[in-house]
Amino acid sequence: MTYRCAKCGGRIETLPEGGLIRCPSCANKILYKLRDSVAKDIKAR
Numbered sequence: 224m225t226y227r228c229a230k231c232g233g234r235i236e237t238l239p240e241g242g243l244i245r246c247p248s249c250a251n252k253i254l255y256k257l258r259d260s261v262a263k264d265i266k267a268r
């Protein structure tokens with residue numbers, strides 16, 4: 224599961240153990256969940 228920071232837009236791919244998720248860049252706690260299917264670029268036929 225990939226997360227995206229709501230403040231700086233940075234990606235967080237590794238989650239620390241314990242449940243607390245913070246952005247490594249700005250220490251923001253509000254993150255959005257990104258699905259793998261959304262994160263990938265899909266070429267239209």
Ligand SMILES: [Zn+2]
Binds near residue numbers: 228229230248249250
């Ligand atoms: Zn951030």
